[in-house]
Amino acid sequence: MDIHKLEQLLKKVRSGKTSVDQALVQLKSLPFEDLGFSRIDHHRGLRTGFPEVIWGKGKTTRQILTIIKQLREKGHNILVTRLEEKKAKIIQRRVPTCQYHLRSQVLTCLTHPVPLSGKGTILVVTAGTTDIPVAEEAVVTAELMGNHVETLYDVGVAGIHRLLSERKRLETARVLIVVAGMEGALPSVVGGLVDRPVIAVPTSVGYGTSFGGITALLAMLNSCASGVGVVNIDNGFGAGYLASVINRL
Amino acid sequence: MDIHKLEQLLKKVRSGKTSVDQALVQLKSLPFEDLGFSRIDHHRGLRTGFPEVIWGKGKTTRQILTIIKQLREKGHNILVTRLEEKKAKIIQRRVPTCQYHLRSQVLTCLTHPVPLSGKGTILVVTAGTTDIPVAEEAVVTAELMGNHVETLYDVGVAGIHRLLSERKRLETARVLIVVAGMEGALPSVVGGLVDRPVIAVPTSVGYGTSFGGITALLAMLNSCASGVGVVNIDNGFGAGYLASVINRL
Amino acid sequence: MDIHKLEQLLKKVRSGKTSVDQALVQLKSLPFEDLGFSRIDHHRGLRTGFPEVIWGKGKTTRQILTIIKQLREKGHNILVTRLEEKKAKIIQRRVPTCQYHLRSQVLTCLTHPVPLSGKGTILVVTAGTTDIPVAEEAVVTAELMGNHVETLYDVGVAGIHRLLSERKRLETARVLIVVAGMEGALPSVVGGLVDRPVIAVPTSVGYGTSFGGITALLAMLNSCASGVGVVNIDNGFGAGYLASVINRL
Amino acid sequence: MDIHKLEQLLKKVRSGKTSVDQALVQLKSLPFEDLGFSRIDHHRGLRTGFPEVIWGKGKTTRQILTIIKQLREKGHNILVTRLEEKKAKIIQRRVPTCQYHLRSQVLTCLTHPVPLSGKGTILVVTAGTTDIPVAEEAVVTAELMGNHVETLYDVGVAGIHRLLSERKRLETARVLIVVAGMEGALPSVVGGLVDRPVIAVPTSVGYGTSFGGITALLAMLNSCASGVGVVNIDNGFGAGYLASVINRL
Amino acid sequence: MDIHKLEQLLKKVRSGKTSVDQALVQLKSLPFEDLGFSRIDHHRGLRTGFPEVIWGKGKTTRQILTIIKQLREKGHNILVTRLEEKKAKIIQRRVPTCQYHLRSQVLTCLTHPVPLSGKGTILVVTAGTTDIPVAEEAVVTAELMGNHVETLYDVGVAGIHRLLSERKRLETARVLIVVAGMEGALPSVVGGLVDRPVIAVPTSVGYGTSFGGITALLAMLNSCASGVGVVNIDNGFGAGYLASVINRL
Amino acid sequence: MDIHKLEQLLKKVRSGKTSVDQALVQLKSLPFEDLGFSRIDHHRGLRTGFPEVIWGKGKTTRQILTIIKQLREKGHNILVTRLEEKKAKIIQRRVPTCQYHLRSQVLTCLTHPVPLSGKGTILVVTAGTTDIPVAEEAVVTAELMGNHVETLYDVGVAGIHRLLSERKRLETARVLIVVAGMEGALPSVVGGLVDRPVIAVPTSVGYGTSFGGITALLAMLNSCASGVGVVNIDNGFGAGYLASVINRL
């Protein structure tokens, strides 16, 4: 039942051609799924001011370009994650205002400035330098979602002083994203130092029994520190998104 | 170097017995870890108003009673998790003001009323009725940490109408905890319906390839919905704690 | 918006107090989830003639009795799975018409005879005698769902003649459920002998590297025979249900 | 014992050279495996009208061409799965009537039109767009096996409205194939909405803890919805085949 | 087609009521599986002189007694594996000639002396003393299958001299069974010392990362020594059986 | 203590310079490992007539050539396993008598004819055609170790007649090697049909949950047929070697 048919029904009620009871019966079985407009309600991106996100992996350059074009026409800011440099360059040639973030393999295309909606600072921390690409994905995501983001890189637990000497920055952040591979211990230490939500991101950095990030993931899920939530391995985007949702509260 | 020695050093500086340079050398190598008072700084429980938490599993009744006694003297509210009913009853006989929550196997002992510090409602959702014990652990934790908590139980995805008919409650919560075993799909659906942080708790409910909650955990980590953070299997406490930290923001 | 409010709205439209356009706006945002009656639509059990199913594990005897009572009042046939004998006996004392199937740990409570809705025979096959409890769960489920069910037990692949000598029975079944533990090879052989759908049920029978049924499950998922669908380990109920759904077609 | 020897034996019985008892003894030990003709009975493809299937992976182009040639001479329709584009092009040059389906990497070679043998519609549903190649393998398979097939793509559970708005199509299908990667939740939701058999196909879409489809597979095996059978990861062919076998009933 | 019908057919051929061609057609499609007697051929136990084996686990005492009685009437020697002492005692009271082997939880019931059919000595070697129960299952099995069996216990690789000082016994065995838990290294060392087949049996002895025998199993499958075949964890019976089959050659 | 020193000691005993007791003391502590000649005893290849085996993977062409040259000078037959075609061609150019087996990636270099030492036929059976490369590795190994080898390919369990029609060949083999990927069911069926040792070889053939051969391996370890020993995934060489050791008995 599309909106036109609904209008017809109401007109018949008004004109008395359909009784209230008859209309009730029809509306009771009204399959909401036939309301084409209900989909529009789903475009929470537009409503919330968040950008539209495209998962770049497994899509052709042509497919991505088509989606970007449609979204730009509707005035969306756009975030394409996991996009190879080669594809990004082709897209940039067609849509020159898009910006490619090489380290995090993320493409951003702005149609309007990002309004600041986050209430505090999101601090993104990494254990090592090889965790930075995942961290940068979180940074770009959170910035595009309207947050002030700071970073604190290479403060792994084997040199605990490096971390402790930055304690003030840890304590002034409103939400923390902690990115670590190998033994994934950093979120436990950070979680013990702050009273704010910590989003832990395991990375696939390591070899042998790091099992592509599983060890770090398991360590984070078993953190002896409270206040830690975990996302998928290498999921910088997910961490940036969750942090943004929290930082709006 | 304890505080007494530090006082002595400063007195010697004042009296001129120790030069500033000599004192500097001593203080430069000052091992902060010898400052006994630094530990006091760590008692974030007292400072933040959060209760002190005791992990009951693997501790004897006697050990738990000793800790409870010490904490009560300092005026703490106390939360004992994963405590068998048998031990709880012994403790309650000795500390009658303690209250045991049978379903969630949690003991709470209040020395003062819990001040409301959470800014909105935390909604705890479960997929099935057998997930309720884990959910209740989250509920008790969050309430003891000063939150208004509501529950929405048995709204699993196989009967999607049950969930959708409660959509308003989902949308008015400030933080959501979603508890599910088996295929762990509920956080994805809930995450797609709200714009607030979702904390997903996998439970060990199921059999065969549910692998004691691993399947639900993996599903939650791979959620196609954004804004979802995951905690350990059956970790209702952790979810309640994280939700409370977020709800204070 | 409950049905009463909907009625009010329509009356206002009829009386002209509300314009069609205004009503349209209200109905467009009509949250279907507020329609209490939509839940009724979900009671597919009653509509399809299938019994209502209660997962007995993790529920107290009292809880199960309450649910049975409510469902009986509505005229449902009831199937309680994974119910310990001890609980079953208590229930039977209160509801003497219930019947307990010891091998499969299933309780059935009929309020009316089961109408035959399955169009052909469902044949339940096991590799060994220790697989029979799982098979019986499938048998009871399928019978309660209106099917003619036959069984063929202990025809594992190590003695292939036992199976082949029953080939005629295999070929005359409309749907086959094949239950096997250990190496789980039976569905592949059966699947190669018939042109009908085969539902494979791995069981936890075995030791060591049978890993509680994982080996059988994996073997079934990798079957070189086509036309095989797999359910969870020891999930006789699920197989019986799926076979019933197919046998109605 | 070939057919010639069997004929000799019967002639001897007729002529009285061999007594009935002697013949019985010989026939009792008749090794069925020596009956060359028993193999013919196995060619169920020809008998059932189903196409012959060749697993392309791990076979050389030459091998595949040889098999295609032999099968074409016998009048079979042919389905080659998991065939790289490069090999397909060579084959097409030699057998121009073959058609290559790039997305699903399937080659079909018809010698006669496919008769419609399926009684209803098979609906193939995917959670995301990256699941489509696997879905297409199911589509091509089911069509070649004589079914009317429809598709419903990109209706994952994070945007539940997309799925619900197509509920009518879900309900009118006779058999459903649901294809999903990541958390694999879609079959549970679909299974709760329909009363027809649902074949769940996990895909290797995802990263990190999606473990190449294991997470989706486990979720599907643990579906809280009844009436769901599961096939191997990325096994679109198997799902299409099973759906076809069911749709013939 | 049972033997009676076959006899009728042959009589008709003899009497001319059925032509040879007609009989041929009937016999060509003769489903061997209808020959009830074909099962007899499968009783390889009786034919080969091997005992009949009953897997005791998961069977009731009553079931086992019934099977024992039937087999004894046919003159079989019987081996019941994985039988709890409690059940064994009940059986022994009813069948006093049965002998229970406590360490290996095996029951043997002889109706006739075991003829020696093995051509050489089977040597059963263990790494530790806790591996002995599994080893004894192999010993009892191999003896009941007509072999001369010797044992060499507690010669693990951490004290390599213990093993090397028994090298002569290793070299004179015709078949070796090597039983080890923990790191499962013994078969590699033994395999390097002899030119005879080595059957490796992993045991569940160990803790932590021994994973109930998986570590030992994996080590044995990866043995750098050639001539090693592996059986399931704790499968002393299987090793004894395989060794017996080899020792008959 | 080298042989020269030993000679000196004995001479001193003979001449009376060292008493028997003194010599005893020295010999008691005789570290066998100092006997350089003990290594010679280890060259079981030369003694048994078995070829020398070189694991080609991970060795450079130069390294392999050096080893081949040394072994040829000592008159050994040589087997190089897992050797890439590219390396093989270079080696063949330098040692033209070497023969490369492309399918099994094995190189054989004979210095003398292989004497027939196996007492019966080794039959190598595969489930599918893609298992043949692994089977061929077994064939070449067993032939080079002096056995008559026959093959029976593509007789997987989904078409059980293919296997049963070759039952005579199965029964006349003295040792059987059964090679299968996917669900790995073939050894169970073959093991139920013969009274001879069956060596099961899982292959990495399959996709998804075949897990590179783990599923087939697990199925074989859990075979319900007795008399089955298992080797590592894709370990055709190991199977051929073990079969040869058995066939010499």
Add this chain to the structure above:
Amino acid sequence: MDIHKLEQLLKKVRSGKTSVDQALVQLKSLPFEDLGFSRIDHHRGLRTGFPEVIWGKGKTTRQILTIIKQLREKGHNILVTRLEEKKAKIIQRRVPTCQYHLRSQVLTCLTHPVPLSGKGTILVVTAGTTDIPVAEEAVVTAELMGNHVETLYDVGVAGIHRLLSERKRLETARVLIVVAGMEGALPSVVGGLVDRPVIAVPTSVGYGTSFGGITALLAMLNSCASGVGVVNIDNGFGAGYLASVINRL
């Protein structure tokens, strides 16, 4: 060849009945393993002053008593690990000088005072209080092996100040044993603070995805700190033994 035969041979050499060359030939093939006395050499316990160790798990009280008796007669100190309290009490009644360590389930029986052989202090550190039983097993082992042992318990990484305030003790230890369950992060932090060998012991403390210690084990194997060696889960004994071997250097 036993010592008697060796004596005979030497006598024949001396008397000239056997030539030096003949004796050489006999001695060259001298199988060292026939030298019964070589075993004595293996009793490194007595030689090194280390106690003899008995693994209590899986041994009967009678077996353990027999071994203790034999070892005591030879003057050994004895360590029995993984011994249940019940068994220990029976043994203590028979051998009253034995001492049972309840927390670590270890029994020690001294026949002579333990000489101090370790050169420095072994410091045993735990993350939590529930890790203490494993730690105590290490303590008892190391003390019985002649070391000065100190402990530092409950200094997990979530409260990093607790650890840092004890830094001096960490730095003055010669060998460190670090015991942790859950996320197993403590060895990484400790390893970054000291320049001495760190032995990491994962414990089975935790729930859900701690997987009985696997998570802690993996984290320790992936430690970003250098100088860390890992032992099996809950293997306090192994850690104490390795630390003792190192501390003697």
Add this chain to the structure above:
Amino acid sequence: MDIHKLEQLLKKVRSGKTSVDQALVQLKSLPFEDLGFSRIDHHRGLRTGFPEVIWGKGKTTRQILTIIKQLREKGHNILVTRLEEKKAKIIQRRVPTCQYHLRSQVLTCLTHPVPLSGKGTILVVTAGTTDIPVAEEAVVTAELMGNHVETLYDVGVAGIHRLLSERKRLETARVLIVVAGMEGALPSVVGGLVDRPVIAVPTSVGYGTSFGGITALLAMLNSCASGVGVVNIDNGFGAGYLASVINRL
């Protein structure tokens, strides 16, 4: 609070401008992390004489060159691990004194001779020749850390004489590193032969169920020999580092 501010405070104390109590309050809350000099204390490399280590994997050539340049200016010896040959060559062109170790993919750059700090010999043992690259990483590391290192390659347990004939070398080493892939049994045998610490290094050598080194790792963790510590798969560097730390004691 930097050192300058600290000086000011002390001067104020001396001059009486700040009272001792006031100074105490300020110093009590002294955030150690603000002491810039605390980082210097962390440069244990310079202090201990150990080289600085750079993990080459995942770093660009430019990044590595920058770090090398900085460290060289400070006079450090440098070790770059897991560096591809291609990158190494570019670096060598810029810093010609660097030396690349092709087999172990390690680059070493010396600014000063390595002082001998290890007290005894470190012996590096491998099971096979393909384990040598990992072994060499340990060798280079230990040498650069000031140790005398010897090697003993290709002495795997399948030819136990090869190992035993080198027993003297095993016994004279002060620390042993044992490197093995496949079944990983060598550390158990070596550990039983010596009284010195054994560092076990699993390698990814093998195929099928070697699982890239997991099997070897598990075997080593379950070693029945005492005195064995384990490092990550292929972690030659870690083993060399740990051995060096031990050898300094």
